[in-house]
Amino acid sequence: MLMRLENIEKTYRNQKHPVIQNVNLIVEKGKTTGILGKSGSGKSTIGQIMAGILKPSEGTVFFQDQALSYPFPKEVRQKIQILFQHPEISFNPRMSLLESMKEPYRFRKTLFSMEILLEELEKFGIYEEHLKRDPSSLSGGELQRLALARIMLMQPEFLVLDEPTSMLDVISQAQVILLLEKLQRERNLGYLFISHDYELCRHFCHRIYYLKDGRLKEGGEECNDE
């Protein structure tokens, strides 16, 4: 088991009722767990709790059977990354894309090499030409692949994917999803995939939960069994 939520509840400050309650779910290594639900159902809240951005009000988050405290310990934080819906907010508009791509090296205290970076980025369909531009001049698909490439530089084991393709055209969407599937196979990554698109979830996920009125519908349905 890569990641597990146990009886998670979250009530935002100044609110009476919890957004999500009694949430139990699992993500296995090399598998994708999907959460389907409407806007405002609390999907992103679960994602942010699993990414360590948001502290739950109740319950426990386990990473490889270790109960986590908030903020996550540093060695865990690196292994858990999140990809957002709007790729344009993932990049600092005041930094060149190349500068942004150097950040993971700084964080991991490893030596930066342009050659290695470009070799890595090629797998994501990103070339030197892209890095010279500023974030606003790239398409959504290009930026999302770049954002994915950047979090992969952190060498994560678990990714929260918060509607990563809902702003993209169909072909860019298919490319990002196929890329995610390939990375999962190669590196045995576990994913939490948040979506409102049933067809997409059915295609991509190994297990699907439905979130309604703050509660997960019991039991993950197994699908996409190959």
Place this chain on the structure above:
Amino acid sequence: MLDIEDVSISFGEEQAAVSEVSMHIQEKEKMVIIGETGSGKSVLLLGILKLLPDSADVKGHIRFQGESLLDKKKKEMQKVRGTQISYIPQGSGNGLNPLYPVGKQIIESIRRKDKTIGKQDAKARMLRLLSEFGFNDVRKIAESYPFMLSGGMRQRALIAMGIAADASLVLADEPTKGLDTERIAMVIDAFSKLQDKTLLCVTHDLRFAKAVASRITVMYASEQMESCEKEEFFEHPLHPYSQAMLKALPENGLFANMGFAPPKSGEILRKGCHFKERCPYYREKCSQEKPPFVTMGNRKVRCWKYADEA
């Protein structure tokens, strides 16, 4: 109703944002332009409305009910916009004024067209419109400021406002972008109420296009690639790009048997077909010469695969 002929739009020296686009939209027709970000579809809409910055160079002819829009002066255009042609801009509800309640804004557009209508009548019409667009507590919604509504609600309010003036031609830019499935269904429902309007809508959402369109035009990197009836497009697409889009839908298997788009630069686009780098049917001719937009029966397609046959 709306004739667009050989319209090219460029900004300065750069590669044109729209090149030689032609379409003839009949009354009550629902034309949907499908294309990815940067294909030039939004620029085309703004070009029709004459809302582009002065640096834009618009060539060709745009005629609305027989009258040339490009020849109209700024003031004359202001009279056309909102009353004869309405525009629903991109971004869920960005077109609403944040400082006024929603109802007031809708009344404003009703009274802009019909100056004789009384306040009470305008208000009644506004409330009726809101309820037609699926709002329950219409009085409360009318008094709400845009920030108090969700994205889907704002988008529906915006569509309601767009058609409040009873313009015969409605232009809409990506009305479903960023909305969830249920809200998309609401927007589709809202659009289906526009039966007696003429619609020109741009989107990258194929499922939305399927629900709303009667005709489809596909744009890629400033060019029109295919133009046909909706059924033909979804059942038997001709252009390799149209085929790729349909195959990429999750329900059709989520295939993406094409390379990543190279960064779009003038260099690549200057010669030959704009889709050549990503096309599975690429041949030498495609980089040498731009394929013509050839007629095949009652549809048109821009691809050497068909141009040679025709």
